[in-house]
Amino acid sequence: MAALDTQLVEDPVSEAGKGYWSGVGARLIRDPVTMICLGVVLLLILSAIFAPYLGLADPYKGSMVKRLAPIGTEGNILGTDEQGRDMLARLIYGGRLTLFIGLTPVVLAFFIGGTLGIVAGYAGGWVNTVIMRTVDVFFAFPSVLLAIAISGALGAGIVNSLVSLTIVFIPPITRVAEAVTSGVRALEYIDAARASGANTLTVIRVHVIGNVLSPIFVYATSLTSVCMILAAGLSFLGIGVRPPEPEWGLMLNTLRSAIYVNPWLSALPGVMIFITSLCLNLLSDGVRSAMNVRD
Amino acid sequence: MTDTLVDIRNLNVRFNGARTVHAINDLTLTLRQGETMALLGESGSGKSVTLKTLLQLLPPKRSQIEGDIAVNGVDVLSLSGKKLQAYRGEEVSMVFQEPGLALDPVYTIGDQIAESVMRHKGIRKEDALSTALDMLRRVRIPSPERRLRNYPHELSGGMLQRVMIALALACRPKLLLADEPTTALDATVQIQILLLLRDLQREFGMGVIFVTHDIGVAVEVSERIAVMYAGQVVEEGTTREIIKDPRHPYTRGLLAANLHDAERGARLNAIPGAPPPLDTRPDGCSFAQRCPLAEPKCRASLPPVHHPDDRRRVACIHENAPVLAQ
Amino acid sequence: MSETKTLPDTTPDKGGPAQPLLIVRDLVKYFPVRGGILGGKKAVVQAVDGVSFEVRKGETLGIVGESGCGKSTTARLLIGLLEKDKGEIIYDGQALGSRLSLRDLRRGVQMVFQDSYASLNPRLTIEASIAFGARVQGLSDPVGRARKLMDRVGLAPERFAQRYPHEVSGGQRQRINIARALAMSPRLVVLDEAVSALDKSVEAQVLNLLSDLRREFGLTYIFISHDLNVVRYISDRILVMYLGEVVEIAPVDQIWTSQAHPYTRSLFSAMPSMDPDNRTKEPPLAGDPPNPINPPSGCRFHTRCRFAESVCKARVPALKPLTAGSEHLAACHLHDLGSGHSKAGKEMLP
Numbered sequence: 029m030a031a032l033d034t035q036l037v038e039d040p041v042s043e044a045g046k047g048y049w050s051g052v053g054a055r056l057i058r059d060p061v062t063m064i065c066l067g068v069v070l071l072l073i074l075s076a077i078f079a080p081y082l083g084l085a086d087p088y089k090g091s092m093v094k095r096l097a098p099i100g101t102e103g104n105i106l107g108t109d110e111q112g113r114d115m116l117a118r119l120i121y122g123g124r125l126t127l128f129i130g131l132t133p134v135v136l137a138f139f140i141g142g143t144l145g146i147v148a149g150y151a152g153g154w155v156n157t158v159i160m161r162t163v164d165v166f167f168a169f170p171s172v173l174l175a176i177a178i179s180g181a182l183g184a185g186i187v188n189s190l191v192s193l194t195i196v197f198i199p200p201i202t203r204v205a206e207a208v209t210s211g212v213r214a215l216e217y218i219d220a221a222r223a224s225g226a227n228t229l230t231v232i233r234v235h236v237i238g239n240v241l242s243p244i245f246v247y248a249t250s251l252t253s254v255c256m257i258l259a260a261g262l263s264f265l266g267i268g269v270r271p272p273e274p275e276w277g278l279m280l281n282t283l284r285s286a287i288y289v290n291p292w293l294s295a296l297p298g299v300m301i302f303i304t305s306l307c308l309n310l311l312s313d314g315v316r317s318a319m320n321v322r323d
Numbered sequence: 324m325t326d327t328l329v330d331i332r333n334l335n336v337r338f339n340g341a342r343t344v345h346a347i348n349d350l351t352l353t354l355r356q357g358e359t360m361a362l363l364g365e366s367g368s369g370k371s372v373t374l375k376t377l378l379q380l381l382p383p384k385r386s387q388i389e390g391d392i393a394v395n396g397v398d399v400l401s402l403s404g405k406k407l408q409a410y411r412g413e414e415v416s417m418v419f420q421e422p423g424l425a426l427d428p429v430y431t432i433g434d435q436i437a438e439s440v441m442r443h444k445g446i447r448k449e450d451a452l453s454t455a456l457d458m459l460r461r462v463r464i465p466s467p468e469r470r471l472r473n474y475p476h477e478l479s480g481g482m483l484q485r486v487m488i489a490l491a492l493a494c495r496p497k498l499l500l501a502d503e504p505t506t507a508l509d510a511t512v513q514i515q516i517l518l519l520l521r522d523l524q525r526e527f528g529m530g531v532i533f534v535t536h537d538i539g540v541a542v543e544v545s546e547r548i549a550v551m552y553a554g555q556v557v558e559e560g561t562t563r564e565i566i567k568d569p570r571h572p573y574t575r576g577l578l579a580a581n582l583h584d585a586e587r588g589a590r591l592n593a594i595p596g597a598p599p600p601l602d603t604r605p606d607g608c609s610f611a612q613r614c615p616l617a618e619p620k621c622r623a624s625l626p627p628v629h630h631p632d633d634r635r636r637v638a639c640i641h642e643n644a645p646v647l648a649q
Numbered sequence: 650m651s652e653t654k655t656l657p658d659t660t661p662d663k664g665g666p667a668q669p670l671l672i673v674r675d676l677v678k679y680f681p682v683r684g685g686i687l688g689g690k691k692a693v694v695q696a697v698d699g700v701s702f703e704v705r706k707g708e709t710l711g712i713v714g715e716s717g718c719g720k721s722t723t724a725r726l727l728i729g730l731l732e733k734d735k736g737e738i739i740y741d742g743q744a745l746g747s748r749l750s751l752r753d754l755r756r757g758v759q760m761v762f763q764d765s766y767a768s769l770n771p772r773l774t775i776e777a778s779i780a781f782g783a784r785v786q787g788l789s790d791p792v793g794r795a796r797k798l799m800d801r802v803g804l805a806p807e808r809f810a811q812r813y814p815h816e817v818s819g820g821q822r823q824r825i826n827i828a829r830a831l832a833m834s835p836r837l838v839v840l841d842e843a844v845s846a847l848d849k850s851v852e853a854q855v856l857n858l859l860s861d862l863r864r865e866f867g868l869t870y871i872f873i874s875h876d877l878n879v880v881r882y883i884s885d886r887i888l889v890m891y892l893g894e895v896v897e898i899a900p901v902d903q904i905w906t907s908q909a910h911p912y913t914r915s916l917f918s919a920m921p922s923m924d925p926d927n928r929t930k931e932p933p934l935a936g937d938p939p940n941p942i943n944p945p946s947g948c949r950f951h952t953r954c955r956f957a958e959s960v961c962k963a964r965v966p967a968l969k970p971l972t973a974g975s976e977h978l979a980a981c982h983l984h985d986l987g988s989g990h991s992k993a994g995k996e997m998l999p
Contacts, residue, residue, distance in 0.1 A: 216768035223728050224782030225755040238772040365848035479937040509715035514919040515932040539921025562925040580849040582878040583923045593853035
């Protein structure tokens with residue numbers, strides 16, 4: 029009886045409780061630009077994965093006769109490169125390496141930088157100082173220069189490119205993770221969780237990670253396009269992938285000499301890089317706004 | 324009627340966004356020259372929206388405004404461009420809840436007040452600065468000459484609110500709008516600001532609309548009180564009438580919730596529930612679902628507005644019911 | 650409704666009813682203010698400086714004071730969210746750090762915060778938020794416990810359990826926070842401005858709920874607020890703080906009728922009048938409270954006090970009973986016959 033008037037007469041919230049992610053999904057589906065970009069990115073990834081089954085020409089087999097065939101040539105719908113290899117096949121096979129080198133460093137840096145940033149942001153004090161000042165050292169160099177320097181020191185090759193690009197992307201992700209985490213750390217629900225007697229690992233696992241992961245993730249996706257361009261850049265400079273592997277950056281380099289002969293053809297790898305990075309950027313913007321609950 | 328300063332007639336404000344909100348529903352309100360009125364209500368009652376509408380501060384794309392607002396005979400809703408700029412500041416100005424956010428951190432106090440005076444009155448900088456100094460004196464800031472050259476972050480919260488008031492009154496507006504100006508302040512500072520506003524009102528003779536959720540604050544500053552609920556005025560009268568003879572069940576509930584004379588530890592007569600979400604326009608009494616006196620007809624149609632007195636009104640079918648013995 | 654005397658799994662009483670539930674002795678907390686290029690210590694905020702008080706079993710102690718007086722810092726020290734620099738916290742006869750671990754203290758003492766939104770994890774359902782503490786403490790059936798408490802604080806579990814904090818109103822969120830604190834079965838709940846952000850009509854509902862819960866589960870409250878009306882309504886005794894120090898402690902009825910410390914008197918006179926025929930004529934104090942960095946010497950209130958004399962600037966007044974054995978304590982030279990203040994012991998002028 030005493031509890032009668034503490035019972036709520038009317039519940040002002042009419043919508044039924046829905047999960048957070050289903051809300052994000054619903055908002056994403058309503059955003060046409062993001063959905064188109066998602067489609068393009070998925071198409072690129074799927075075609076790269078299933079390239080051997082698409083009935084394409086051999087991307088390594090050249091022909092001295094058919095060199096630099098223009099776009100629209102019969103049998104080579106996108107023409108051929110300076111060694112007479114089919115451009116369509118090389119672009120699609122090239123997507124495998126390019127996307128692999130473009131995405132892997134970001135994924136690795138996401139885990140390493142995210143962990144460093146969360147630790148620095150939650151612990152604060154001298155731990156924070158040590159991690160963040162170390163990270164600051166890397167900010168003294170422009171990312172392109174840093175990637176070239178590390179790659180150059182390690183030597184050409186796919187693994188070395190991956191290592192150097194991962195190192196390049198750890199500092200910015202750490203910095204974002206640290207900023208987001210120290211923001212969340214100051215909120216009272218962390219205090220409430222600590223006051224309940226939970227240990228630090230439990231507090232981080234239950235209350236911190238869920239709230240910092242999505243902003244860090246969104247930031248990381250925005251880096252994939254940069255990473256892809258850098259990877260292509262390394263190959264272009266000859267310190268990434270080595271010929272004859274098809275890779276967009278490398279293809280751009282080798283077709284450079286054909287720019288006066290067949291300009292459209294030599295621009296194709298660039299077009300692929302452009303489309304992919306644009307779609308990745310727009311996609312990460314779309315995901316960011318869909319994840320924003322409080323509006 | 325030449326002595327009417329503010330005349331709001333059948334004002335409706337609707338926000339369109341992810342969710343439609345009927346913030347103000349058929350609001351009618353008048354204020355005479357030199358009068359101080361408190362708009363009393365809880366969050367979401369539409370009191371701040373009313374103030375913002377008076378200054379045309381609502382985002383035009385997302386808000387839909389209907390009705391008439393006249394301030395000193397000027398049709399406010401038709402103003403734009405230069406005329407609107409002149410109206411804001413010269414005719415009407417506003418004091419905000421967070422003076423720290425309303426003042427520009429990169430200019431000195433003196434420059435900010437002087438800039439406003441120069442813009443509106445078209446006078447030289449030296450004259451404007453002396454006006455600024457005079458204003459700081461009037462809001463009783465100690466050693467005003469020194470304070471003129473201070474930046475906002477160098478002042479305490481109470482001093483900043485005094486500066487904000489000086490800035491608002493520098494062009495001698497006929498109407499001052501105050502949006503919870505003391506809510507963020509400490510108790511001993513709040514009372515200083517309230518009494519300062521009361522004195523300045525007497526000195527300058529401007530009309531004041533004071534938005535607050537605190538009945539005690541309303542009693543200290545205002546002659547009249549309009550109680551707002553769900554975007555409507557549910558009761559209006561002099562401060563004395565509202566405090567001593569509240570008629571609307573919501574006003575009575577608010578007075579009881581102030582705990583001013585609640586018996587220690589006794590059960591409070593709390594108003595149950597929460598305010599309605601206002602995603603549709605109310606077609607009955609908005610308070611009916613929380614009201615202890617509600618009847619079916621309260622929900623069926625909008626409540627009649629009774630005028631027991633010339634300038635007193637109550638929007639409730641129970642207007643004549645005696646005060647409940649509780 | 651089950652008529653339990655305590656919440657399930659409450660830690661058993663140790664010291665008996667006469668033993669205060671909480672004793673705080675000479676609690677000190679300073680915060681360094683860092684500045685300059687090298688981030689060296691520039692100054693110290695004396696947030697809490699020598700605070701002592703007791704909380705009896707089953708009572709509600711109200712703590713009032715203005716921003717910067719140290720009331721929230723005190724609350725955080727009590728529950729171990731901040732580490733004390735000096736002093737003792739003794740819970741039911743056991744001193745924190747020697748016989749009592751922080752983890753055990755937190756089984757007995759819980760806190761409700763002011764900001765109902767920031768104090769709930771936006772990614773956890775309401776049920777998960779309430780059950781979290783019970784789960785980490787290893788209490789039995791955390792979910793069942795959470796649902797029972799939701800029901801008790803007026804949130805039907807079948808409708809609210811799976812919702813998220815942003816989907817409910819401020820009053821409902823504060824009910825969730827109360828349930829979350831109670832899920833640990835504490836004996837002492839620290840309510841730090843717990844109703845201040847709520848609308849008046851909702852505030853009254855939550856105050857009713859708090860009174861009911863206290864009676865039902867035999868809880869003890871420390872109720873921190875800047876609203877004197879609310880503190881008077883809910884408290885048995887009131888403690889007044891100014892710039893990190895306790896200036897007065899007294900039973901509510903005594904302090905309401907006669908305030909011993911000039912600051913308390915000013916604070917009470919600063920309350921807006923509720924009588925339109927008898928409005929406040931003059932503010933009781935001028936200016937803002939001083940900065941707790943480098944607070945004034947002697948009695949910290951002397952810079953704003955009407956009765957200040959040289960002794961007030963020179964010596965710190967001790968917190969003493971007004972008369973021997975009185976429950977009314979004040980830290981003011983006016984009430985200390987041997988202080989050397991010219992008006993000491995005389996009736997304080999209104």
